[in-house]
Amino acid sequence: MRWSSPLGAVVLVAGVLSAGAYVVAVLDVALGRLTAAGHLRLRHALRQPLDETALLLLTRPSRTERPDAQAWALAPALLGAMAAAAVATVPLGRGIAVADVADGIVLFGAAMAMVMVAVYLHGWSANSPMPLLGGYRFIALALSYEMPLALVLIAAALPAESLSVGAIVASQHDLWNVVRQPLGLPLYLIAGAGLAFWGPLDTADGPDLAGGTTAEVSGPSRVAWELARRFVLVAVAVMGAAVFLGGWQGPMLPGPAWMALKTLVLLAGLVWMAHRVARVRLERFVVVAWTVLIPLALVDVFVSGAIAL
Amino acid sequence: MIRSGTVDIAFWMFSAGSVVAAWLVFRTDSMVRAAYWLLASFAGVGALMVLLNARFLGLVLVLMMAGEMTIMAVFMVMFMMNPAGLNPMTMVHQHRTAKIAGVFAFAGLALVGLVADFPDRPADARRDPTSDLGRELLGDSMLVFETAGVTLLATMIGAIAIASKRGRYGDAEQGSAPPALEEKPPEPAGMEH
Amino acid sequence: MTLQALLVVGAALFGIGVYGALSQQTFVMIMMGLELMLNGAMLAAVAFWAMSSGGAPKGQLLTVIIMTVMAVEAAIGFALIIGIYRIRKADMTEKLKRLRA
Known part of the structure; x- marks a missing residue:
């Protein structure tokens, strides 16, 4: 099957995203139990996400007074579509890519910028205070993490002398970017947690806001939103594995297996962080992002540029 | 084409x-x-x-x-x-004039586009336009590019200066006309902070 | 896709922008009209670059400049809106009969 054909593209992207979302859910239950109770039950972890999804699907959809119904329905679809577009740019093995286009990193950046639109729409269209506050919180968060995210991706593209994700993977044949640019991956993961409003940065949908943008959502649309949010997390991990961990390159195992392994490591790291690190207050994160993370990302760009020369 | x-x-x-x-x-x-x-x-x-x-x-x-x-x-x-x-929020003025101006702008520009004889020289599809742009920005047109950058920096500083609530010499409102909609009640003496 | 068709689309965007900038009363909506005008201009610039200039890199540079203008317009526009709101509590053009402070 040609992966760039319409059918191949749908199969590949949908397969990666849904498998990734399930893995995230399982890891979430397993690591949550491990940190809380000190042990884990694998069968419980494998079943719990499916049970919860089935329960949510049977729940009656809630309604609010005069919501913007179309925008409300559009938000999860937009979020999921942007995650799919981001995944499509990444080669998952030698020659296995839906659209390893020449400006792949820019396409990833544009898709991830649209995440802000999706989350704000989701919060705003419910016509209810808590979701709206969640939407505002996400804008503040997004404006803070976007610069470090863009800068570390630019730094990663410098040694490859190309904006294509495939070329960035190929440029790590001898040395992975995680070693060459030690600042890159940690900054990327912080920004990635913000992108999926995950872990310590989940203030947009956080329990401290009665669920934030999801406060008024239940039933199938809640399932769609939670899935789309996990799709974004998977897209972040897939891109991180390709850009910082050498992508599909590795000894012995075939390319896709290496890619899956590296993505799994990053996903496990992100989910683990969510359970181990306390939720960060937004104003603190904004200050840290603008005074610490952006300068660090700039240092990353300058040093990478000097080395690439 | x-x-x-x-x-x-x-x-x-x-x-x-x-x-x-x-x-x-x-x-x-x-x-x-x-x-x-x-x-x-x-x-x-x-x-x-x-x-x-x-x-x-x-x-x-x-x-x-x-x-x-x-x-x-x-x-x-x-x-x-x-x-x-x-809620309904149609808030327009000079609606007729605006419509006519819009139609005229469209008609005029479209007419120029349709009538004028522009050279038909399509870009070479084999060249990488992104790399072309990069070389142009950091080559011949570097001065233009840097001017744009400095303009953006000046804009940022200016925007912050205009929008900031407190300037070096006190509140931004001080020294200007009283607010159009509401008058501040005078502060009682001895309540300064 | 011809140069003429692209120019007509650009002209349509520009025309709608002119209508918006002239007819709206809210500052933010006026800015939307201005952005639409720049949007049409940008489309025309890229169309000329791709179809009429033989792909001269300076054509793309013009688009970068238009994007810079958009960013400057947005930043200064928002700053002025905040400034005027602070001083006059105004968010519409009709509330600004006098330009002097």
């Missing part, structure tokens, strides 16, 4: 979508929808730019506008005090 069935269909879809979205910006009753229809219009133009092989610029346009339009939506909600933004 670029000829291909798929490209033509995509062209008509994106241009029709872009123009309709632009029209809906001024025809919707919701502030957030207005901002995001404008974003849709920009995304359509971004897609047209990608079709024209200016891929980097098209994607950067979408990247830039996603943030800008969200901020625009927030500003609308902030200043119009209409949290859900679903």
